Amino acid sequence: MTTYLIGAAVLLAGLAPMMIFAVRAKPASGLVALNVGGTIATVVLVLLSAGTDREPFFDLAIVSALLSFAGGLAYARFLERWL
C-alpha cells in the first residue's frame, strides 16, 4: 500500500509545474498543461484511494476523469475565438 502513496506523492510534485505553466504560458499551450494536469489529478486520486485502502473513494477518480474532460472541452471551445 505504501507504494501507491509514494507514487501519489511523486505525481503531486509533477502536478505543481503544470499548474504554474497553465497560468503563465500562451492560452493553447496552457490548455495542454491543464489537460495533462487533469489526467495527473485523476491518477493521483486512484493512487490515494488504493494507498489508503478505501474502495468507495475510487468514485472521486471517476468524477474527476469526467469533469476534467468536460472542463477541457469547454475551454477548448471558448479558446477558438472568444478568449
Next chain:
Amino acid sequence: MVTLVLVAFGVAFLLTSVLGVLAPGDAYDRLHFSAPGAIFGPLLIALAVVIDFGFFSQAGLKTMLTTVLILALNPVIVHSTARAARIRERGELDYDPEPTA
C-alpha cells in the same frame, strides 16, 4: 513487487509527459508529449490496482472504468485543443473536406 514496478513505470510515463509539456515548442509539440502520460500512465497503474485488489472488486472495476474513460476521452480533448490552436492561429479552421485534386 509487480505492483511496485507497474506503479513506478506509470508514474514515470506521466512525469515524462510533464517534462515534454514544459519543454520548448508550440502547442502541437506539447500535445504530442501529452500522449504517453495519458495512455500508459493510467493503464499501468490500473493494472497494478487490478493485480492487488482483484478485477471484480469495487476498486478494480472502478479503476478500470476510470482508465477506460481517460483512454476514450483524451483523444477528443487532444483533437479539440489542436483545433482551437489552429483557429486561434489562422482566424478560421481552413479545412477543405473535398480537396480539388
